[in-house]
Amino acid sequence: MSDDRETDTASEGSYQLSRHKKSPSSLTNLSSSSGMTSLSSVSGSVMSVYSGDFGNLEVKGSIQFAIDYVDSLKELHVFVAQCKDLAAADIKKQRSDPYVKTYLLPDKGKMGKKKTLVVKKTLNPVYNEILRYKINKQILKTQKLNLSVWHRDTFKRNSFLGEVELDLETWDWDNKQNKQLKWYPLKRKTAPVPLEAENRGEMKLALQYVPEPVPGKKLPTTGEVHIWVKECLDLPLLRGSHLNSFVKCTILPDTSRKSRQKTRAVGKTTNPVFNHTMVYDGFRPEDLTEACVELTVWDHYKLTNQFLGGLRIGFGTGKSYGTEVDWMDSTSEEVALWEKMVKSPNTWIEAILPLRMLLIAKISK
Numbered sequence: 001m002s003d004d005r006e007t008d009t010a011s012e013g014s015y016q017l018s019r020h021k022k023s024p025s026s027l028t029n030l031s032s033s034s035g036m037t038s039l040s041s042v043s044g045s046v047m048s049v050y051s052g053d054f055g056n057l058e059v060k061g062s063i064q065f066a067i068d069y070v071d072s073l074k075e076l077h078v079f080v081a082q083c084k085d086l087a088a089a090d091i092k093k094q095r096s097d098p099y100v101k102t103y104l105l106p107d108k109g110k111m112g113k114k115k116t117l118v119v120k121k122t123l124n125p126v127y128n129e130i131l132r133y134k135i136n137k138q139i140l141k142t143q144k145l146n147l148s149v150w151h152r153d154t155f156k157r158n159s160f161l162g163e164v165e166l167d168l169e170t171w172d173w174d175n176k177q178n179k180q181l182k183w184y185p186l187k188r189k190t191a192p193v194p195l196e197a198e199n200r201g202e203m204k205l206a207l208q209y210v211p212e213p214v215p216g217k218k219l220p221t222t223g224e225v226h227i228w229v230k231e232c233l234d235l236p237l238l239r240g241s242h243l244n245s246f247v248k249c250t251i252l253p254d255t256s257r258k259s260r261q262k263t264r265a266v267g268k269t270t271n272p273v274f275n276h277t278m279v280y281d282g283f284r285p286e287d288l289t290e291a292c293v294e295l296t297v298w299d300h301y302k303l304t305n306q307f308l309g310g311l312r313i314g315f316g317t318g319k320s321y322g323t324e325v326d327w328m329d330s331t332s333e334e335v336a337l338w339e340k341m342v343k344s345p346n347t348w349i350e351a352i353l354p355l356r357m358l359l360i361a362k363i364s365k
Contacts, residue, residue, distance in 0.1 A: 059162040059188045061085035061123070063100065063149060066181045067166070069137055069173055076133040076140055078102055078147070080116050081181050082126040089151035089159050095121045096151040098161060102131050105144040105165075118152045143168045149186060157255070162186025189359060200309030200355040201235040201270070203247075203295065206348040207313070207341040209288070213281065223283040225251075225293070225341075228348065229263055231273040232297055232355070235308055244300045245272050245308065251280050252292045252312075252327050253320050265300050288342050290320045292328055297355060309355025313338050326359065 064081040080100050089096040099118040114133070119125035135143075148163035164184040172178055211223040229247050237243055246265040259280075266272035283291070292314030298305040315338060316330030330338065333353055340349045 057089060057151070057159050057161060058087045059160075059186055060087050061149075061162065062183045062185045063147060063162075063164060064181050064183050065147060066179055067145065067171075068179050069140065071137070074134060074136060076104075076135055076145075078114070078131040078133075078145065079181070080127045080129050080131060080147070082124065082128075083149055083186075084124045086123045086125070086149065086161050086186075088123060089153065089161075093121075094123070096123060096161065097121065097153065098123075098125050098149055098151055100127060101148050101150060103146045103148075104133060104135070104140075105146050137173075141169050141171075148189075160189055163189055199234065199236070200357070201297075202233045202352050202354050203297070203311060204230040204233065204350070204352045205295070205311075206230065206350040207293070207337060208348045209283070209341050209345050211285070211345050222281060223285070223345075224279055224281045225283055225288075226348075227278045227280070227293060227295070229274045229276045229278070229295065230350075231271065231275075233271050233352070235270045235272070235297065235299075235355075237270065238299055238306055238308070239301060242301070243268065243270055243272075246298055246300060247274060247276070248296045248298060249278050250294045250296075252294050252314075253290075253325065288338075289315055289317070292320070292330065293338075294327065294358070296358065307358075310358040311353050311355065312358065313353075315339070331356070 061084055063083045066079045066081070068077050068079070069075070070077055080102075083098060083100070086096055086098055088094045097118050097120045100116045102114045114131035116127045116129045116131070119127065133140075145166045145168055146163060147165075149161040151159040151161055153159070164186060206228040208226040208228075209223060210226065212221055213224050214221055227249060229249075232245065232247070235243060235245055244265050244267040246263050248260065248262040251259050261278045263274040263276040266274060292312050294310065294312050296310035297308040299308055311334055312327060312330050313334045314328060314330050316328060316335045318324060318328050320328055333351070337349060337351045337353065
């Protein structure tokens, strides 16, 4: 799984070694001799505005496409014709801005994703585009073709509208009927079972809730959540013996850039030590029940980031600010850490948690 929040650029979270004035609306990076400390704010409206971009749109409708292998070119051609009766991302106006994305699985990163253009303001988009993959036919027979439909909003955030998967191992390439356009019903995204069962390693971390960072102030202050990412253990190797890992943190439901912080990348080890503390301020007591700390581990290679595993630490209630959300799905171990942190303010609570597969909320640019 590669990062569906679009590929991050290397400069995005580069840590300066200067001290910035703390401001509630922008990411502030502080450095300290004991490792990195970064600070950002989740105060006020940022925390409480739910943007609805977490993949809980209803999946409905269907997609019409055809596939063919062109022997002379050694290419797979995916002819994406149209979709009909898609879910409306804009409920008021009953419309979406949909596009179609294709991958060859299991190695999503190797062949890359192909995308159609975005068709605006419709639930019945017509594409008539051919997406091409240069691939040997024998290798193709070991792959699955995944077509997914997404809504792209004005902030370039993506919302999942449904997908279809074809097993190319059992596909009859000689049958002329299989080259005809066909309608396929769109299905909900399902996490692949083998990945769930696979060992993705562990993260050693500590959390602390500081209710009053500035004691003695007469005005009520908001609290801070401190996240100390110590190290990861037994990370999976996706590229032979190479690994260059870093950890990214977002406080959901805020998926804006200012909610996002990350560690430096640590190379050449499956047991990277980060010792990086991230500080998020603006936490009212009631935000602790609605927010969720999403920590994701990535392998950075050239211009892409490959997902290795993640954690979602919160109360795991399935809801945030009254809205049902997919990402409030903490495991019992993740919930236990959050509960201990909330019950023991001003105390570091340490845990070693297993990394897991996550269906990741879209980050807004």
